[in-house]
Amino acid sequence: MEKKDGVGKQFLEALEFQGIKRRDFLKFCGATAAFLGLSDLYIPKIARAIEKASKRQPVVWLNFASDSGCTESLIKATYPNAAEIVLDILSVDYNETIMAAAGKQAEEILEKSKKDGGYILIIEGGIPTKKGHGMISGKEMIDILKDFSGPAVAILAVGSCATFGGVPSAKPNPSEIVGVTEALKRVGVNKPVINLDLCPVNVEYLIGVVVNYLLLGKLPELDSFGRPKMFYGQCIHDNCERRAHFDAGRFVEQFGSNEEALGYCLYKMGCKGPMTYSACPKILYNDRISWCIKAGAPFIGCAEHGWPDKFAGFYERLPDVKIPGIAGVEATADKIGAIAGVATAAGIAVHAIATAASGRAKGEKKGGEE
Amino acid sequence: MAEELKYEWNFAFRLDHWVRVSAIAILVFTGFYIHWPFFGGGPDSFLMAWMRFFHFVSAYALVLGLIVRAYLAFNSAFDRDWKDFGIFRNLRDLPDIIGYYLFIKGTHKDYRKYNPLQAFAYLFIGLLIIFTAFTGAAIYNGKAFGVLNTAESFMWVNTLLGGESYTRIWHFLSMWVIIIFVGVHVYMSILQTAVGKDRTFTSILTGYKLKKKTP
Numbered sequence: 001m002e003k004k005d006g007v008g009k010q011f012l013e014a015l016e017f018q019g020i021k022r023r024d025f026l027k028f029c030g031a032t033a034a035f036l037g038l039s040d041l042y043i044p045k046i047a048r049a050i051e052k053a054s055k056r057q058p059v060v061w062l063n064f065a066s067d068s069g070c071t072e073s074l075i076k077a078t079y080p081n082a083a084e085i086v087l088d089i090l091s092v093d094y095n096e097t098i099m100a101a102a103g104k105q106a107e108e109i110l111e112k113s114k115k116d117g118g119y120i121l122i123i124e125g126g127i128p129t130k131k132g133h134g135m136i137s138g139k140e141m142i143d144i145l146k147d148f149s150g151p152a153v154a155i156l157a158v159g160s161c162a163t164f165g166g167v168p169s170a171k172p173n174p175s176e177i178v179g180v181t182e183a184l185k186r187v188g189v190n191k192p193v194i195n196l197d198l199c200p201v202n203v204e205y206l207i208g209v210v211v212n213y214l215l216l217g218k219l220p221e222l223d224s225f226g227r228p229k230m231f232y233g234q235c236i237h238d239n240c241e242r243r244a245h246f247d248a249g250r251f252v253e254q255f256g257s258n259e260e261a262l263g264y265c266l267y268k269m270g271c272k273g274p275m276t277y278s279a280c281p282k283i284l285y286n287d288r289i290s291w292c293i294k295a296g297a298p299f300i301g302c303a304e305h306g307w308p309d310k311f312a313g314f315y316e317r318l319p320d321v322k323i324p325g326i327a328g329v330e331a332t333a334d335k336i337g338a339i340a341g342v343a344t345a346a347g348i349a350v351h352a353i354a355t356a357a358s359g360r361a362k363g364e365k366k367g368g369e370e
Numbered sequence: 371m372a373e374e375l376k377y378e379w380n381f382a383f384r385l386d387h388w389v390r391v392s393a394i395a396i397l398v399f400t401g402f403y404i405h406w407p408f409f410g411g412g413p414d415s416f417l418m419a420w421m422r423f424f425h426f427v428s429a430y431a432l433v434l435g436l437i438v439r440a441y442l443a444f445n446s447a448f449d450r451d452w453k454d455f456g457i458f459r460n461l462r463d464l465p466d467i468i469g470y471y472l473f474i475k476g477t478h479k480d481y482r483k484y485n486p487l488q489a490f491a492y493l494f495i496g497l498l499i500i501f502t503a504f505t506g507a508a509i510y511n512g513k514a515f516g517v518l519n520t521a522e523s524f525m526w527v528n529t530l531l532g533g534e535s536y537t538r539i540w541h542f543l544s545m546w547v548i549i550i551f552v553g554v555h556v557y558m559s560i561l562q563t564a565v566g567k568d569r570t571f572t573s574i575l576t577g578y579k580l581k582k583k584t585p
Binding site for chain 2: 223224235237238246247248249250251267268272274275276277301304305306310311317318319334336337340341344345348351352354355358360
């Protein structure tokens, strides 16, 4: 058996010590293979890659401007789950929120990691670009990011804050918060960033990318927003469990209604599923128990660039449109269309009356194409 | 002053026109439904799916209709009218025709088929249909003409407009511009029929206009 999956005895014993059976470990490897879209022939390879990583893949997890929701998403597990297995194995050298060390001791660990290099840098939270608006132990967050991006083998921006700014960058954005990609561009670091959008990040995505890297030694294929195509390649709407109700034209009109109890489509309640690309309906959250639409809430579009500003209000079909040139005037697309339509009808009516008044329609020679 | 009939539109022009008319009518109706489903489907219905189906099929019809119109402009056996759309010539004559429609001038110059205002309006609406088709493709998740993966191939449209939710708004607003165009277009043809007494309104069905012949 040991030869078949190729995982060393020592490693399995180490897992056993942590309360993880070999069977559970291989099950996890199987699940990982499944959502990476690999055949089951890869399961032993994944197992070996993780074993190899257990010896030498350090991870540094930096927290910037965020509510630590992604860390919460990571650690809120009911039993040693996939996330814990991998991240224990990965030796998370530094994670402010959950590490035991504090103060000077913690800073020392961080400095050591930086000196050793070769770590996977995971970034949670947006980067304030206004001076003095985001500092950790006297250092600007953007400078910390710059220092640590150099020796990293891969940079992962997890959660909407880190990818494109997310909630902290929403209007009016007093701290001028930007995402990691933009922040690195501003300090002149040219390194690819893997954006794992979502608020909070789905831990399964994080593991998927990390294991993909350990297994193949390269970063996954990214789309134009730097998101791995394997997770952000399909529209939520196309995989939604309520899609049948959409196609049938059955919609929830009001919360608390009978339609809602029947689980009809939330399109009219402002669901942004049709314009959001993520594998949420397939992979789910919280140990694959549920996700927003399953819980009865319209999807708010948190997997997309420009969220939340471009997707607010969350309970409206289309976000408000700002009319360029007129400050402070916001109208919905419907209103703009209706107003323009009425204005045209009025214009036509006025012109028709004027034509009648001018007597053009009666006279033969007064006008018209000849 | 004798009057005689003038063959203004041959069958190809008329057919192409009505293909686009029906396509726009279906697109607008189904588009409003997709935007805001104003009546619900029953237990066994497939209503939204059908609305979307007709929306997409009509979109193909409109785009192809436009392509056919562009082809006819350059290579029609009946009337190659692409020169009527010359921008600089039309710009020169624009004050003349606008002055006429605003009652500043009593008459306007004699134009061949389209007056400058018409030519600009049709050129604009052609470009707008292309814009609507591109934004539509960008928010459509399928294979255009069975070969082109729209979500990937038109991603740049979303990037250009600032995200897919904005692309949707642009798509929706350009529909309103098309509706307004149709309103003005129909009014203008009625106006011309009333003022010029040349059967403009029915000419797109029959093909014939009345030509006033100066003896």
